[in-house]
Amino acid sequence: MNLRTWQALYNSLIALGIVMLVVAILINERHVVIMIVLGIGGLVIAIAGFILQLIFWKCPHCDKHLPTTGTFGMIRCPYCGNDLFK
Numbered sequence: 001m002n003l004r005t006w007q008a009l010y011n012s013l014i015a016l017g018i019v020m021l022v023v024a025i026l027i028n029e030r031h032v033v034i035m036i037v038l039g040i041g042g043l044v045i046a047i048a049g050f051i052l053q054l055i056f057w058k059c060p061h062c063d064k065h066l067p068t069t070g071t072f073g074m075i076r077c078p079y080c081g082n083d084l085f086k
């Protein structure tokens with residue numbers, strides 16, 4: 001998989017995990033089992049997304065790990081200047 005695919009995958013996992021956590025918080029207290037499953041599932045999915053980001057968010061040219069914040073729209077490596085998605 002290329003960098004853009006990994007980025008889409010871990011961003012999707014993090015977003016899905018956060019949505020599941022919010023739904024778990026907002027769900028009616030009568031559905032405790034669903035609340036627990038959504039809460040724990042959402043936490044595990046979001047953590048998996050963060051772990052994938054830590055592993056695969058690195059420059060394909062110089063192999064340095066890229067910053068995890070302020071990267072929206074980033075197309076060039078801040079370390080070597082090469083195009084990240086080629």
Ligand SMILES: [Zn+2]
Pocket residue numbers: 059060061062063064077078079080081082
């Ligand atoms: Zn680089």
